[in-house]
Amino acid sequence: MRPLPRPAETPDAAPQPVPRPAPCSPDTPGPTATEERALDRLTALVRQCHGSQVDVWLDETGTPAAPSAAAECLASARRTQLKPYVAPAVLLYIGSPEDRAPAIDPYRIAGVTAVILVLAVGMSVLVATRLVRPVRAVTAAARRMRAGDGSARAVVRAKGEVGELGAAFNEMSEHLDRMERQRKAMVSDVSHELRTPLSNIRGWLEAAQDGVADLDPALTASLVEEATLLQHIVDDLQQLALADVGKLRLHPEPVDAAALTEQIATVYRAAAEAAELALTVEVSGRPHLEADPVRLRQAVGNLLANAVRYTPAGGRVTLRAYGDGDDVLIEVADTGPGIAPEHLPHVFDRFWRAEKSRSRRTGGSGLGLAIVRQLAEAHGGSAAVRSEPGRGATFTLRLPRAPE
Known part of the structure; x- marks a missing residue:
């Protein structure tokens, strides 16, 4: 049998559609x-x-x-x-036995390791030194403080937490040094204030005992005055001590500032007339506050007594009261010589007086303004002063206004 001849094909001829067999089942879809x-x-x-x-x-x-x-x-x-x-195939080259890795040099590895260790140790020592140096400075300053050196300060130039530690220590040291100086000054002032009246009383009593002086009514009145002054100093010190420990008792009640200022002015008007001063009262509105009237009269009375004492004859003392937002302000202004700027920060310090001789003719014990500040703070307020030399001074009590 002779085979059937193949049809001629042209390799470059376009592909012709080929008949496809029908799907085996009518439910089977054909190709798309x-x-x-x-x-x-x-x-x-x-x-x-x-x-x-x-x-x-x-x-x-x-x-x-x-x-x-x-x-x-x-x-x-x-x-x-x-x-x-499809992505091209990845070619993997496998070296021949002659392509060996270089030999490992243990000495080289040891050298590199040693260099790394030296650098690590050096950096650790440097960081530790920077951290330890300020701590040592604080420790040394603390030991000097324990030995009695109140001026001990830690020199810390570091930043961050260590720097904050040094700054806090220096602030504490400065505060303790200031408190120690104030304590020593207070002991000296207290001894001075108590020694003067006690010496007068003792001297006159010994003179009377020896028959040198007679206890006539004038001498008796003088001794009573000295004893009263001594009692005032002791009472003021006790009041300040109670305020320091928070045991100063107050009995607050609604207070009409206008009525209060008029009452205080009435008490001091005679002293002002005797000193040839004009004492006036100025009240704006009807400000009310919640305060202890006895303590408040004491505070304002101390301010008025100072104004009358330091204002020269022919001057004026003004007592004002007015509202300022949620506060009530009570001011005592005078036309006296004023206060020097360098003295203003110390006006409310205990036993502080600008006149250092502490003569009874030029001032009191130096506790009046300290008591004023303590009473104002006990009421939740504050005390302040503003002054210019030659233009008088104005003391201000700022107290919370009474709720409506």
Whole structure:
């Protein structure tokens, strides 16, 4: 039997559509248009490789299939068809036995390790020194303070937490030094204030005992005055001590500032007239506050007594009261010589007096203004002063206004 002749093929001819077998079941869908084009292209590649008319179809799993004789051509055609869509293969080069890794030099590794250790130790020592130096400075300053050196300060130039520690220590040291100086000054002032009246009383009593002086009414009145002064100093010290420990008792009640200032002015108006001074009262509105009237009269009375004492004849003392927001302000203004700027920060200090001789003719014990500040703070307020030399002084009590 003579074989059937093959139809002539042109390798470069465009692929012709190949009739596909119908689906095995009507429920099985056939290939889509895109799949048909891809299958036609694959068929053309398989025929070009095999050199004969070979059919390519999709099996039940949707995989291209061809006769077993064209299996290799099908695999090659599929690789050619998928090559534009697949990443190139990774080339793995395996060296030959001659391509050996360089030998490990243990001395070199040891040297590098030693250098790293030296650098690490050096940096650790540097950081530790920077951290320890300010701590040592604070420790040394604390030991000097314990030895009695009130001027001990720690020199700390570091920043961060260590710097804050040094600054806090210096602030504490300065505060303790200031408190110690104030304590010594207070002991000296108290001894001075108590020694003067006690010496007078003792001297006159010894003179009377020895028959040198007679206890006539004038001498008796003088001794009573000295004893009264001594009692005032002791009472003031006790009041300040109670205020320091927070045991100063107050009995607050609604107070009309206008009525209060008028009452206080009435008490001191006679002393002002005796000193040839004009004492006036100025009240704006009807300010009310919640305060202890006895303590408040004491505070304002101390201010008025100072104003009358230091204002020269022909001057004026003004007592004002007015509201300022949630506060009530009570002011005592005079036309006296005023206070020097360097003395203003010390006006409310205990036993402080600008006149250092502490003569009874020029001032009191130096506790009156300290008591004023303590009473104002006990009421939840504050005391302040403003003054210019030669233009008088104005003392201000700022107290909370009474609730409506």
